[in-house]
Ligand code: AMP
């Protein structure tokens with residue numbers, strides 16, 4: 001049976017570096033926020049590919065001892081976060097395939113919306129899948145094409161619809177492919193005589209690599225000993241970078257398409273202050289992803305920016321925990337109100353987004369319990385009213401609170417003194433972009449959706 005999964009992951013690759021494996025470890029650690037369920041590395045010494053993978057965090061999976069064994073001059077790596085089941089070691093990437101022609105390492109960030117159709121078709125033609133991941137489809141498609149590897153890859157990618165950032169490692173070649181909508185971020189850089197590729201530029205800073213440029217929508221990059229070669233697999237390509245990368249996912253120190261994430265979030269906060277000002281005593285942000293917008297909001301209204309909530313650095317992201325019950329428990333474990341800062345104050349609370357509404361409700365209660373007089377909630381993104389089918393963790397309507405109730409009902413539900421969201425125009429004005437996907441805010445999906453739309457529980461709308 002086809003097992004539906006969403007993956008919002010991180011990929012990292014390096015070509016031609018004597019410390020390829022260790023640098024991949026550090027690169028993956030920098031991308032840890034993109035996935036905490038499992039991680040893997042495939043390395044090549046130029047002749048043979050070796051795979052190492054495990055479930056858990058980067059620093060839990062790779063110990064010094066096993067890092068020594070996975071030597072190589074090229075490597076690809078992955079951090080994984082899966083939402084709808086389908087967990088387990090088998091699905092941890094990169095995958096390693098062997099055929100008579102050689103070996104192939106493969107990993108992917110994103111979600112292929114026509115995965116079920118292609119899998120059905122391939123299975124009908126005799127393919128047997130080892131995993132429930134979308135990623136494996138590319139290996140099966142590659143096997144069925146003719147011509148040089150780049151021709152086969154370009155031909156295979158034409159079958160796929162949706163969001164993908166693929167890394168493919170052969171013994172002495174690295175291939176990098178981005179979907180024709182540019183939905184997921186992917187940048188390339190240089191290190192010594194080699195090249196690096198990563199979901200976010202923060203991985204380059206960590207390992208001392210220099211950013212070159214972003215991979216373009218529909219581009220396939222081939223790196224070999226002669227250098228870097230650019231190809232395109234699709235004639236029509238357009239940039240629809242995921243807005244949630246700017247709003248929530250990416251690290252503030254990363255640049256997406258040459259635009260800094262912190263600066264974008266801060267501008268969202270400034271715009272939000274213009275759209276929905278409050279006469280308050282202090283502005284506080286929900287750590288970590290609400291902080292940049294809170295700084296912008298406070299600056300625009302010349303209000304004091306305060307640390308009204310402190311995060312316990314050693315507890316994981318609450319969203320990552322699979323069940324709602326655990327998530328609810330998690331918020332308290334993670335955040336604490338600073339009573340002396342918020343007591344008797346009119347507080348503006350800034351967060352980056354509301355998905356299920358669990359977090360804001362808990363935090364508002366926490367602030368009220370700590371003595372806050374008023375809690376005005378300002379959200380630095382528009383209302384998320386539509387599911388995402390491109391790998392972000394809300395693929396059904398029923399998990400989106402803003403799909404079900406209006407802003408005033410939500411305000412009452414979370415017990416906020418007032419509540420407003422950034423407008424879609426405000427978001428577009430705040431992020432210097434080359435084209436954004438706004439589908440979860442306005443329902444205008446850049447791709448066909450195939451069966452995903454039925455699975456999304458449309459009838460409850
Ligand atoms: P909630 O409204 O309780 O579902 O959670 C909203 C919080 O989760 C916000 O503070 C965001 O920082 C964070 N968040 C937003 N989108 C996601 C996502 N797709 N995956 C994980 N966390 C998210």
Ligand code: SF4
Pocket residue numbers: 183241242243244245387388389390391392437438439440441
């Ligand atoms: Fe990102 Fe939303 Fe588009 Fe999904 S629908 S890719 S979360 S902007």
